[in-house]
Amino acid sequence: MREAVIGRSLEGEAVSAGAGLSFRDVGYSIAGRRLIDGMTVDVPDRGVTVVMGPNGAGKSLFLRLAHGLIHADEGAIRWGDAPVGRSVARDQALVFQTPVLLRRSVAANVDFVLKSRGRASVEMRETLLRRVGLTGFARVAARRLSGGEQQRLQMARALATEPRVLLLDEPTASLDPASTAAIELIVRDVALRGVKVIFVTHDVGQARRLADDVVFLANGRAVEQGAAERFFDAPRSPEADAYLQGKLIL
Numbered sequence: 001m002r003e004a005v006i007g008r009s010l011e012g013e014a015v016s017a018g019a020g021l022s023f024r025d026v027g028y029s030i031a032g033r034r035l036i037d038g039m040t041v042d043v044p045d046r047g048v049t050v051v052m053g054p055n056g057a058g059k060s061l062f063l064r065l066a067h068g069l070i071h072a073d074e075g076a077i078r079w080g081d082a083p084v085g086r087s088v089a090r091d092q093a094l095v096f097q098t099p100v101l102l103r104r105s106v107a108a109n110v111d112f113v114l115k116s117r118g119r120a121s122v123e124m125r126e127t128l129l130r131r132v133g134l135t136g137f138a139r140v141a142a143r144r145l146s147g148g149e150q151q152r153l154q155m156a157r158a159l160a161t162e163p164r165v166l167l168l169d170e171p172t173a174s175l176d177p178a179s180t181a182a183i184e185l186i187v188r189d190v191a192l193r194g195v196k197v198i199f200v201t202h203d204v205g206q207a208r209r210l211a212d213d214v215v216f217l218a219n220g221r222a223v224e225q226g227a228a229e230r231f232f233d234a235p236r237s238p239e240a241d242a243y244l245q246g247k248l249i250l
């Protein structure tokens with residue numbers, strides 16, 4: 001079967017860009033509809049950046065633009081000194097809400113990614129499975145795992161690429177609190193190891209637990225960004241204020 005790409009990284013290939021992300025006046029339209037509109041964002045090169053905003057705000061498009069999966073019509077997107085592009089994307093892993101896995105064993109799922117980097121070994125696989133709390137699951141068919149376990153396996157596959165940047169698009173949206181906590185632990189561990197994390201979520205509690213800084217989007221624009229503590233204590237924009245109070249923004 002065709003392998004679904006969840007992230008790419010080429011060992012030994014130097015990428016000059018630092019992990020700091022900047023959007024400058026970025027525009028993106030589909031069929032004449034302006035979905036991202038003059039978006040300017042600066043994301044620090046360390047820690048966990050949480051991206052929040054109402055449905056349709058442009059969070060997924062933001063991640064896809066940042067990863068180079070789609071291309072801006074206007075403006076500039078850079079990671080450090082380098083424009084977003086293939087060489088930068090190779091240093092990143094992107095994890096979606098719905099796990100994208102091979103219909104094979106847990107071990108085969110991790111080995112596939114390790115092999116693609118020429119570094120498959122039982123030891124590496126076991127280390128990765130331990131990091132995501134799946135020790136002892138190697139021979140289990142991936143499709144037999146619970147939703148939370150599948151998402152942890154997807155995290156192991158992402159980490160197998162040794163990304164410098166981990167982009168997560170609502171990875172816990174369909175998980176129960178225990179599975180959500182497990183993913184959050186992994187995310188914190190990854191960030192402590194120096195990997196830049198950009199995490200899209202609707203869950204304000206989760207955002208408070210994870211965020212070092214926040215980017216808040218509404219209507220295809222970044223309406224607010226900055227340190228998490230300040231954002232949650234005193235949001236400056238009416239949109240973020242309404243969102244944090246659970247009020248619908250149209």
Ligand SMILES: Nc1ncnc2c1ncn2[C@@H]1O[C@H](COP(=O)(O)OP(=O)(O)OP(=O)(O)O)[C@@H](O)[C@H]1O
Binds near residue numbers: 035054058059061
């Ligand atoms: N391929 C596409 N074709 C047309 N419109 C699109 C496409 N992809 C996204 N959009 C529109 O762009 C807007 C932003 O979409 P996006 O998926 O980034 O929102 P989001 O903030 O991630 O929303 P949600 O919280 O619901 O996941 C939405 O109005 C969506 O309908």
